[in-house]
Amino acid sequence: MEILLHYDFLIEALSSKEKSVVIDFCKTGKCKGWVSSTTLPVLLRVLKKEDKVRLFDLLNRLSVITPTAIEIEQVFQDESFEEKLALNLVRSCRLDAIVSTEPEKFSGNDVSVLTVKQLESKVNESPSPINEVKLLDISASYHQILNDVEAEMADTTRSGQFILGSKVMEMEEKIAKYCQTKYAVGVSSGTDALLISLMALGIGEGDEVITSPYTFFATAGSIVRTGAKPVFVDINDVTFNMKAEHIERYITPKTRAIMPVHLYGQCADMEPIVAIAKKHSLNIIEDSAQSIGAEYKSKRAGSLGDMGCFSFFPAKNLGAFGDGGVVTTSSKEFYEKLKILRVHGSNPKYYHKMIGGNFRLDALQAGVVKAKLKFLEDWTEKRRKNASTYNQLFRQNALTQYIQLPPEVFPRHVYNQYIIRLENRRDELLSFLKGRNIGCEIYYPLPLHFQDCFQSLNYKKGDFPESERAADETLALPISHEITQAQQEYIVENIRYFFLKN
Ligand SMILES: *Cc1c(COP(=O)(O)O)cnc(C)c1O
Secondary structure (H helix, E strand, C coil): CEEEECHHHHHHHHHCCCCCHHHHHHHHCCCEEEEECCHHHHHHHHCCHHHHHHHHHHHCCCEEECCCHHHHHHHCCCCCHHHHHHHHHHHHCCCCEEECCCHHHHCCCCCCEECHHHHHHHHHCCCCCCCCECCCCCCCCHHHHHHHHHHHHHHHHHHCCCECCHHHHHHHHHHHHHCCCCEEEEECCHHHHHHHHHHHCCCCCCCEEEECCCCCCHHHHHHHHCCCEEEECCECCCCCCECHHHHHHHCCCCEEEEECECHHHCCCCHHHHHHHHHHCCCEEEEECCCCCCCEECCEECCCCCCEEEEECCCCCCCCCCCCCEEEEECCHHHHHHHHHHHECCECCCCCECCCCCECCCEHHHHHHHHHHHHHHHHHHHHHHHHHHHHHHHHHHCCCCCCCECCCCCCCCCCCCCEEEECCCCHHHHHHHHHHCCECCECCCCCCHHHCHHHHHHCCCCCCCHHHHHHHHHEEEECCCCCCCHHHHHHHHHHHHHHHHCC
């Protein structure tokens, strides 16, 4: 349970000699405790010196949450100012309850206000049954990162430096370090990261780029936008990533680069791909949009080829509050080129030796990414834990005879998606789960060689049988760091019901 500790409760708990169960709950993690920043000055004024020490100790275990100035202004003339603020915070941050010594002060509203005794029995009673799991609930844990994110955003709004600038550079430095590369260049989206990387290699009309037909559209779309031709290679049926052993049969004198995709959060088998690229003097651009933090033989995604392309689309593992992306590289030459192409090829300003585009990242998004990066390892480990919980539950329930689980062939898999596979009845299961309020989705229903806009590439049914089969058989289940074990049990129970009783 997530609880807001009202100031009346805190004063009593901190100045009493007895131990408080609520504070114990917060210290042991049974509850997540929050305190409004507006109550801190009050506490500092009324607490005795030794009680202040207890407050400082307690604050290590609590999270401070802050109302906006407008929220304060709206209620500050109200007699029950503190209570009104507390109610607003609980609603906007979706906390479960307020703990107060005088719940009657809050009467007549929809928020649960509990005394210590009431909270105690609530924590010990069985939780209410689950009846919904969203595929992704992006704002569910916003309050956990709010202070870090809003500090970054305030920096930017006060500086007036909205496009590129120091905030973008700070983010780039941190991302380069995280991805184990020398440099990173913030750009306007993951799609633009792919496009600008191809442009940095001078790829265009008459060139060919080898990639996967089983990916998000942007992978091949960006190749076509440069004027080059995408040449598809089928996927491995276990990892859903490019089959390295098929690449060489597609290499022609026109081939310039290979663009492997690290789909769903797991790296493609890069060792043979790097060897082929070396042998034929080709460049490698990694589409790492779904795989920040993924590893292949202890090396991070984005450091395995010449350039790595990441997306900060909100649904990715590291999402901004809008569009954004980044290119990682350890080549000084590519780094310099990317920075020039990002601003229309201008260098020095207003002098153009090449044609780039507006691929600039804005400082607000860079600040959000920089703040969230601190949490990424925790979130990634939580996703990995969720994946192993699913695997365990599916095995315990003997469901692996109906569905194939997503194996981790190259650790570390970062599970942007948790994909199960069904030889038949995939669409039936999808609508069954949606009927039970369980979010799930098909990524992707139509392989790229079948897309109308690529008809001129002259591909036909059967050209990439594994990609075609994957499009008919895969299903993504909720895996975000916010979901609970109980929600996962609910999902697996429903899948069990689908197969055994239906
Ligand atoms: C999301 C994604 C992209 C594009 O990123 P945007 O930021 O949405 O432009 C490219 N490739 C893959 C594999 C993706 O998942």
